[in-house]
Amino acid sequence: MLETLGLMGAGFINALTPINLLMMAAGVALGIIIGCMPGLSAAMGVALMLPLTFTMKAETGLIVLGAIYCGAIFGGSISAILIHTPGTPASAATAIEGYQMTLQGKAGKALFTACYSSFWGGLLSCISLYFFAPLLAQLTLKFRSAEYFWLSIFGLTIIAGVSGKSIVKGLISGALGLLISTIGLDPVTGAKRVMFGQAYFAEGINTTCALIGLFSMSQVFILAEKKIKERAQATKFSDKMSLTRDERKMIRPTILRSWVIGNIIGLLPGAGAAIACFLGYNTSKSFSKHKEQFGRGSIEGVAGSEAANNAVTGGSLIPTLTLGIPGESVTAVLMGGLVIQGLAPGPELFGKYAPMTYTFFAGFVLVQFFMLGIGLLGCRGFAQISRLSDAILIPCVTVLCCVGSYAIHKNILDIVVMMAFGVLGYFMRKLDLNTAAVVLALILGPIGEKGLRNALKSSGGDPMILFSSVVCWVLIALCIVGILSPMFMSKLEKKAEKEAISGTGEDIEQLTEEDSV
């Protein structure tokens, strides 16, 4: 215990180096910029910036990615409030009350509420990260091949979750990802599978290239196809960005409720910030003493949505760091960063690599403060950015995609693979298939295959080994929950959306579907 406290303290000291602080500030600012530009999602932003972290120290790299993640989730609220277009799906519910406040000339107040609630949501989620992550990591020491098999199956139920709208399309996407994950040397016998005689494919498809292609490059194609369109004019606002003491007191219980909701949603595979914001918003509405303000610019509504979506960040890092099962698509990308730094999710992160891990945690806590500061000071500037022309955006993102995938191994073939996945991602989106499901299947496929085959090998082919431990049965139960949860979740989400819409008469459904990545 004392040792852990020491590690936590040392983490803060390590995180406070000038370079780390600089990177936090830059990461948060970049994240907010990405977040407030409609069309660029948090997952895409993190994927794009991932290669820039290769040359950094592991903890610094992870802190930058965490900063972009938090910044982007908050940044989405700026355009949601000012131009009624959520910058990321995670802020869809914020648009409801936030834009009403803007129309009443209270945009400053709305932005302050968003920033303040995001800060508390994120900060509180760090508590659960500190508390639960090491516990879960200890558990993985008990994991053998059979448990890893079930773990990957559990992770694959995420596919049903992230697909949301159509389970069949989610499963098609997942199957495609699993198929692609078989490329390379067979993990058990060493046979060459679908390698076309190229040693390049021996270690399989590079996940990072695949996700840069699927998340970022495909978005470029989509943007380019839409041609260069004019974005809505951001409203200039003149009121002061602040809340009175009474108002802050009023949103305090809302923030606490949204923290719990966001955290649980983050932990659950398949449910991400987009769902959390609606649940947070609705809960704030049902518990509010001022229900009449909802739909007419309620600060509680903004707080409920924004605290919940930022509370997801810390929550979804827990399964990512401990089990290697990302809680949502952004953390799937973050995990790519972890692996490239030579770190594998699991107990070693809290043993051998504990100093690094606790530095990252401390950085994640500090990032929340940067988010508060930069958010409050820079809001007016960031509001202008949401108007940035696609003509600038498209070439910049394309260059970053190419440079990023080349930087991993300095192999030109990686750019080819990235482009191929970009094209694949474009067509998948056109067909309403799910690119995040492909990435998850690419990560989980090899874990599951190795687990199943090694488990059967060690038991001499007896399948009962798959049901031989308590952990196995717990995971099987979680799989069943995982399969059933999306149906439950989509019902919950639809209900929440419906209630939200019926309160305002505004059609925001289209906003939530715009970018499911």
Added chain:
Amino acid sequence: MKKFLALMLALCMVFALCACGGGGAAKTSGGPFAPDGPVTLIVAYKAGSGTDGPARILAQYAEKYIGQTVVVENVPGGSGSIGWSQLAASDPDGMTIGVMNLPNFNTTITEELGTYTTADFKAICNHVTETSIVIVRADDDRFPDLNTLVEYGKAHPGELRASTNGNHASNHLGAQLFAKSAGFSYIDIPQGGTADQLLSLRNKESDFTVVKLGDISGQESAYKVLGIFALERDERFPDVPTLAELGYYDKWVGASRAIVAPAGVSDEVISFYEDALKKTMEDPDYIAAAASFDTNFLDHEATAALIEEQQAAAEAQTDEFWSFD
């Protein structure tokens, strides 16, 4: 604002390009060789890997004797074959050398991952030698010594399980040589990496396993070392018998990392680096920095012989060798 943004994005890209790094120099030859620019040391595994760390320490201390900056270039992929292909195809001007992992290098040839042969490289010297050991869990009372493990294996055919670091990988080879020479059979559980391999032993999925001596440093208390694949006992484990003295496999087994150059380099280049690296490995500062791994200098002739010996051994490992039927 727009201009400012465009500038920021442009800056991002500059950083991204910087991340790619680079470097290299050409040179003409004549007379005794000395590099006239930064020397590239190709490592066929990613930065931070088990091969990368010792190579970087060598590169750092070698600069004093080479007289130039030594840039470690990580070219991972294809189980190492991408890096070794690039090394084989480099200009033989003495500006590019590389690390060759034995026996992984030999396996890429027998598994037809690389298009090169041993003839495409010229040995400079050996850098690191790691000896294989047989280990069990420290609290496993069934196996106080190697003989009881063998007896158990013979009495319960096909019941013992051993995790390996991959199919036909170095530690699988060790386990196979041990079992074949002792006359028992076991089930191999390929884990794809040494960390997972050890975890598999600790959580009782495996009964024994073969790793390198250095792999268990810092966690010796968790394991019991039953035997060592060497001709003599190791001074760190004086009580651990060699497999040879117990009457099992009687040759050295382990992994080596040699420093090699593309085949076309002149003899002057080889002797320049051989000399410089020998001095490096005798440098007290290097020895202090390299305490965590087993430095083992061999001259270019002995290293070349080692590469050929390992290649012949790899080619002798037919399907029959890898099975128990």
